[in-house]
Amino acid sequence: MEQISKNILLHAFPASLTKEVLAVIQILPLHAAPERDFFLSTLLTVRLEGEMLTIPYRVYFEEPAATAINQLTVIQQKILHCIYLRHHNGFVRQRRLEQLGESHEYWTIPYTLQLLGEYVCPIIVILDKLITADNIESYCRFIKENPRYWQQTQSRVVSYWHEYYRHRQFPALKDYPGQQLADRISNADHGFL
Structure with a gap:
């Protein structure tokens, strides 16, 4: 083992x-x-x-x-x-x-971005603060390298919102911090095409 x-x-x-x-x-x-x-x-x-x-x-x-x-x-x-x-x-x-913290090493992105597709909202809120204008382009580069992974992550965001947060804290998906961060990354990605 x-x-x-x-x-x-x-x-x-x-x-x-x-x-x-x-x-x-x-x-x-x-x-x-x-x-x-x-x-x-x-x-x-x-x-x-x-x-x-x-x-x-x-x-x-x-x-x-x-x-x-x-x-x-x-x-x-x-x-x-x-x-x-x-x-x-x-x-x-x-x-x-x-x-x-806010990392600029490209190899950290698979680890940090994976947290977006999980269910712990306080972690997502921290992640949102750590993905800044200085490093978001690297996240966009990573999702271009891994489009299927990014699609799965976005699907998980919606699934966890629906399961854990829809009926309590965030009735609208657009208000869920995970969705807001996913949208911010996706929108930034369009800026780097």
Whole structure:
């Protein structure tokens, strides 16, 4: 299980980051993960500058100690944050998104954009603030590389709105923060054609 997890995490980032990913893997408590093969059945496949990445939909291992995290370089910490953006606990995902902040590294986009197609509205509100005029063009580039993924993400936004928010907080889809962000990205994409 631990070796499978390491191999999958290596393929979840561009090959140019292999050295940094290996450093991050060294501090992950993979040995303590539950005995379930969550990686093999639930992987997200995306294209990033022509390279295929397979990203775990969820990870179930705990976070490493702060002392170990502090030993990582800035880029390695960003990799760590991205891995934990896939964590099963929404509070962990939210905290890691806040720690990642507004990122200009193109390879972070599959991790951050995936949060848009999920159901935790407070995370979507944070994501909306982190997708700015300075980095939205990269998001548009990513959705052009991954049109099917983008269509699925937009469908998930509507599905989660319908299931969790339509009858409570946001009766109109246009008022749901996830839809507003999806529209903002789509509208920006038309500006970069």
